[in-house]
Structure formats: C-alpha cells, structure tokens
Amino acid sequence: DAGVIQSPRHEVTEMGQEVTLRCKPISGHDYLFWYRQTMMRGLELLIYFNNNVPIDDSGMPEDRFSAKMPNASFSTLKIQPSEPRDSAVYFCASSLGPRSASGREQYFGPGTRLTVT
C-alpha cells in the first residue's frame, strides 16, 4: 500500500498567486481530512469529507480557501489568492469509517510545505 500521497511536496509561490494542493487517499478509505501545521498554531483541522461530501469546513480560515473531492481517490485544497500568512505544512489524512464506537485511526500523508513570498 502506497499510503496517502500528496503533491507537490514543496511549493514556493508569490503572494497573490493561486495554489493547488493535491491528495490521493488510501484506497477504500471513506474519510479524508485536510490539516495545516504552523509553529504558532500547531496542527489544525481545516475540513473533512465523508464519501466525497464535505462534512465540516469550520476550520477553513477564510473564503480564499476551498477544497473539493470530485471522487474517492482525489482531493484538492486551493488557495486563491495566496498570502504570506498561508505559509505552512499542509497534511492530508484518510481513514475508514468507524467500525466501532472508538472510530478508526487516521493515516497521514507526508505533507506539502507551502511558502508564500
């Protein structure tokens, strides 16, 4: 199993440009999560999907951020326009739906390090 795949691994862009981050979850997983990690705020959940449908996007910082999941094997996180404060590591994670009351563990991708200058 290849695990969660994210691309690109590193992205450097100028302020105002559009940025698209990509994620391929583990095959068969029906939950997909997008997180952002910064030194100041740690790991934050941005949005998550269940069966390709966005369930909770309350963590999305503002309208410049949008996420889609057109099918079970692909998701994107888009920032338009990007700003320097968006610089962070963005993680995608996937999991199976809860088999019991305890739920399931999440599997994280390697992350995309975004730098906005």
Add this chain to the structure above:
Amino acid sequence: DAKTTQPPSMDCAEGRAANLPCNHSTISGNEYVYWYRQIHSQGPQYIIHGLKNNETNEMASLIITEDRKSSTLILPHATLRDTAVYYCIVRVANNAGNMLTFGGGTRLMVKP
C-alpha cells in the same frame, strides 16, 4: 472534546522505557484516549488508543488510570528513531466522523 495537558518535552536514554504522561481530567465517559506521534518532517502517525482498559500493541502500551483522568504512553525500549513529538488526544467517537484535535504534544528526545 476534552482538553489534554502534556509536558512540553522529555528526555529518555536509548534502550530505556519512555513514559509519556497525559492529563485529561475533564474526560467524559464516551471519550477515547488516542496517541499519535510526529517524527520530524513527517505526517503524524497513529500509535494506540483506548477507553478504560490498558492496551498494548507492537509499538507501545497505554495505561489509563481507573478514574480515566490521566494516562501514560509507554515505549518499552526507546530507540533513537522514537525521537518525535507525541500527541495525546481525547475525542468522542461517533458516526459523523473521527476528527482529531491536536494540542502541543510532548517532544521526546531519545539520547544515546
């Protein structure tokens, strides 16, 4: 979800047991304790979880106090590769999703 408190950092000698504490005094009866770790420049990795019984797997053991207000993650024979930030997370499991809320974690440094 209940809030957790962890020491910001700990050291451990290689080959010795690493005991990482976590306080979750406001935990509810239907909340589980999860542990993840994050090795430098990698995504978080699931370690173990439990409700009230002690749990053990190939990576670690989880000891939960009888009142469930605290827990300890035990790495029985720490190696240099176990150097990472360890996150203790308390969450309610439900059918709407299995969201995780990460706190500051404990930075474990395993030294030769």
